[in-house]
Amino acid sequence: GDSVTQMEGPVTLSEEAFLTINCTYTATGYPSLFWYVQYPGEGLQLLLKATKADDKGSNKGFEATYRKETTSFHLEKGSVQVSDSAVYFCALSGVGAQKLVFGQGTRLTINP
Amino acid sequence: DTGVSQNPRHKITKRGQNVTFRCDPISEHNRLYWYRQTLGQGPEFLTYFQNEAQLEKSRLLSDRFSAERPKGSFSTLEIQRTEQGDSAMYLCASSLYKGGLYEQYFGPGTRLTVT
Numbered sequence: 196g197d198s199v200t201q202m203e204g205p206v207t208l209s210e211e212a213f214l215t216i217n218c219t220y221t222a223t224g225y226p227s228l229f230w231y232v233q234y235p236g237e238g239l240q241l242l243l244k245a246t247k248a249d250d251k252g253s254n255k256g257f258e259a260t261y262r263k264e265t266t267s268f269h270l271e272k273g274s275v276q277v278s279d280s281a282v283y284f285c286a287l288s289g290v291g292a293q294k295l296v297f298g299q300g301t302r303l304t305i306n307p
Numbered sequence: 308d309t310g311v312s313q314n315p316r317h318k319i320t321k322r323g324q325n326v327t328f329r330c331d332p333i334s335e336h337n338r339l340y341w342y343r344q345t346l347g348q349g350p351e352f353l354t355y356f357q358n359e360a361q362l363e364k365s366r367l368l369s370d371r372f373s374a375e376r377p378k379g380s381f382s383t384l385e386i387q388r389t390e391q392g393d394s395a396m397y398l399c400a401s402s403l404y405k406g407g408l409y410e411q412y413f414g415p416g417t418r419l420t421v422t
Binding site: 199227231237238239240241244246284286288293294295296297298299300 | 311338340342349350351352355362363365398400406407408410411413414415416
């Protein structure tokens with residue numbers, strides 16, 4: 196079945212550092228891909244999405260590119276802030292499927 | 308847009324008791340989903356509704372679990388004869404078709420602790 200694998204956490208960075216959180220997936224066809232973020236004490240929020248190969252999703256300085264050849268959707272940000280501290284989830288929605296399949300999440304901590 | 312709401316936010320119950328959670332979706336959204344999230348893991352799909360019809364159920368949804376959406380608006384998730392393994396965060400999401408896909412918006416969750 197469909198699955199998502201994220202890089203192991205936790206990840207700790209200093210403010211203004213470059214961020215990459217790796218995400219790879221297994222699915223048939225061309226799924227839609229998502230990054231969700233969960234801030235402390237809050238619900239999941241959609242951060243960005245991509246629906247076809249080579250699409251780039253972007254929001255709040257975060258970017259991720261749908262790479263079909265490597266089945267990846269890595270999350271990047273050029274300069275992180277303390278306020279980016281949260282848990283990040285990569286997810287997919289398979290072709291014809293209605294549910295989201297999530298990775299295990301990556302906890303990110305940014306130190307000032 | 309008031310967002311997806313869930314009640315209660317926290318529930319502590321004793322093993323063997325029944326519990327019921329409620330989810331109120333965003334008003335114009337016709338799809339509603341339930342997920343379960345255990346500590347340190349990503350959410351796992353349980354079931355979803357389109358309007359009042361329950362269209363898919365995960366094998367995670369044992370016979371002790373039942374979900375309803377009687378009028379196509381709010382939904383309830385009931386767990387009968389709770390077990391300690393049911394302790395988790397129960398998440399509700401709703402969606403509307405937009406830009407070629409159903410984009411899901413999540414509520415804050417109900418945290419269940421079974422003692």
